[in-house]
Amino acid sequence: MKKEKALVWFRRDLRDHDHAAMSAALAGAQQVYCAFVFDTEILDALPGRRDRRVHFIRQSLVELDAALRTKGGGLIVRHGRATEEIPSLARELGVSAVYANRDYEPAAKRRDSLVTESLKASGIEFHAFKDQAVFDGNEVLTQAGNPFSVFTPYKNAWLKRLTAADCAEWPCRGQLAGKELAGVPTLADIGFAATDLDELGIRPGMSGARTLWDEFRQERIERYGALRDFPAVKGVSYLSVHLRFGTIGIRELVRTALTAKDTTWLNELIWRDFYFMILDHFPHVVGSAFKPAYDAVHWDDWPAGLAAWKEGRTGYPLVDAAMRQLNHSGWMHNRLRMIVASFLSKDLGIDWRLGERYFANQLNDFDLSANNGGWQWAASTGCDAQPYFRIFNPVTQSERFDPEGKFIRRYVPELAKVANKYIHSPWQMGRIEQESIGVVIGRNYPAPIVEHAAAREKTLARYAILKI
Structure with missing residues (x-):
């Protein structure tokens, strides 16, 4: 028997279709209301009041509100602490249940626990659904019944378990409940x-x-695998911010990826599930190494080095171009995320958590699970991470993935006149050549902040504690 009234609480799922919580609410209640909360506990922790993510959310809500109105409803928007606003709104509307999609971040899980208890005290149920992941919880485990910590066997188990039902669209048919709405x-x-x-x-x-x-x-x-590592080429999807805020659903992407000849894109979507799973099962990764032994690694306290990395003036062109892309646009190509993360932790010897925090503030698509997973992978402290002795050489990475220096010249325009021969290591130019093109190292562009070979040896010594 259908409940009389229900409330759908939108969070990081800002769409009116293929929405697990909305589908369940429409199937289980006669009247369905929709709400979003600008949660001050999240907003007040942001680094400033001009934040692209908040702007993106607000504009996405305007579109979502319009779509919901065509179904007879609309979006009720509140501004305050979600732990207070949702229970208050649920009581005001007289609903018997609140429906939402699961979130795997520790703070979100604590929030939902508090909301559940508050609703329960008023006799209101709270129902949470899997939506942003294809599999979650204990759906994909090792044969011993434990969470995976290595990607490839996880991927194989994920694929083995997958059926058409797992990536089928959630129907969101039905009439929503109307109400006096103030708009977004x-x-x-x-x-x-x-x-x-x-x-x-x-x-x-x-x-x-x-x-x-x-x-x-x-x-x-179909060419994603061949193009994805070259930042000067339009090869990736640029969908990360939309996946982060749920303006598109994961299941549609998986359905298409399963039919593609190149499986590289599908692997990336499985990595996303993998990092959700790690965060869900191992919340200690927030602030600590996945492998506890790696918390013993001693990092250098080098504020000037950190500042040079943040500002894109390390003297390594591809690293600097990547950081300037991030600072300009709030986005960075995935290959470059790996390179700059390795550079910070293994060339500069600076704690990966400081880089993770900077990315969290700068990235439009910041997602705790993927950001943490990526940084721990690069620093070799995480699950299925690259070995600590694998240290990206920023020059050879540059030569391989931006061979003609097109990306470098776009974001480091002071190097525009440098010949391809030197674009990846401009300090190798002779002084006369530097003067002739107006790129004097140390004056027009920084000298390398560290010498990579020496930094590599220092890093190997830094991690040697793990052999003891």
């Missing part, structure tokens, strides 16, 4: 300011996701 508040209403999303060509909402997805699947998915 402006950024100013919640204490924020507009950003440069338009100038950067970032289109929020379901329509923005659809445009990118259609272009990628029609033009590049």
